[in-house]
Amino acid sequence: MEETIAAAEDSQIAGQIPQQRGDSPQETAVRYAEERHWDVVPGTWLEAVRGVPRCSCGEASCSAPGAHPARPDWATQATGSATVVRRLWQKQPTAAVLLPTGRTFDALSVPETAGFLALARLERMSLTLGPVALSPDRRMQFFVLPGGSAKVPELVRNSGWVPASLDLVALGEGAYVAAPPTRFGGRGAVQWARRPTPANRWLPDVEELISALAYACGRDR
Numbered sequence: 001m002e003e004t005i006a007a008a009e010d011s012q013i014a015g016q017i018p019q020q021r022g023d024s025p026q027e028t029a030v031r032y033a034e035e036r037h038w039d040v041v042p043g044t045w046l047e048a049v050r051g052v053p054r055c056s057c058g059e060a061s062c063s064a065p066g067a068h069p070a071r072p073d074w075a076t077q078a079t080g081s082a083t084v085v086r087r088l089w090q091k092q093p094t095a096a097v098l099l100p101t102g103r104t105f106d107a108l109s110v111p112e113t114a115g116f117l118a119l120a121r122l123e124r125m126s127l128t129l130g131p132v133a134l135s136p137d138r139r140m141q142f143f144v145l146p147g148g149s150a151k152v153p154e155l156v157r158n159s160g161w162v163p164a165s166l167d168l169v170a171l172g173e174g175a176y177v178a179a180p181p182t183r184f185g186g187r188g189a190v191q192w193a194r195r196p197t198p199a200n201r202w203l204p205d206v207e208e209l210i211s212a213l214a215y216a217c218g219r220d221r
Helices: 002-010 025-036 082-091 112-124 148-158 206-219
Strands: 046-049 052-055 097-100 106-111 132-135 139-144 169-171 176-179 191-194
Touching: 025 082, 025 097, 106 112, 106 148, 106 206, 112 132, 112 139, 112 191, 112 206, 132 176, 139 206, 148 169, 148 206
Parallel strands: none
Antiparallel strands: 046 052, 097 176, 106 139, 106 169, 132 139, 132 191
8 A cells, every 4th residue: 555655656756846936036035035034144156167157165076056155154144134135135146045944944854856755745645835945956945833853853753763864854043945046056046846925824843744754765765
C-alpha cells in the first residue's frame, strides 16, 4: 500500500513551477515588507569577471554566489520598513533578497526531490501550506510558524527517524533564506514552488509538516 501511494506521489513530482514575476529585487523586497510584513536584508550580488558571474564577496569558491549575506551584521540591518528597504537597494540594485528566519517564520530546508515528494503527500492530505521556496542549489524551504525549528529533532524522532540520518535542516533565529528573484551565480534564480498569497498568510505549525518531510527525506537517502 505504501509503495502504491509513493508511486502516485512520484507522478506528481514533475509538476510545473509557477513563472516568476519580472519585478526587480528592490520592488520585490518592498512587496515582501509591505504585503507579508517580512523583514528583508540585501545580500551579495553578482559581478562579471572576464564574462563569468562571480560573487561580490570575492571568493572564487563561494558556495552561494550572489545569494548570501554581504556583511557580518546582516541580521541587525534587516528591516520591515518599505522606506528603508528602498534606500538599501538603491545602493546595490541587484543585491540578493534575503529573509531572516526566526522572526515572522522559520523554515525547513530539504533536498528538492524530497520537497516535491512531500508537497504531493501534503496536498493529498489537504493540509494548508505556507510559502515554499525552490533554490538553484536544488533545495526547498517550507515556511512554518516561528519557533518551530527548535522542535524538529524531537518531532523527527517521534516520527520514527534518526535526525542525523535525514537531510532536513531547520532554520530559525540567526539563519536566513534567499527569496525570489535572487540569482545563484550561473545556476539560475530562486523561485516559489508555492508563492505567497492571501490564502497562505497564516503559516502551518511545524508539527503539521514534519511527518511528511521526514518520510520524504528518508526515501531520498
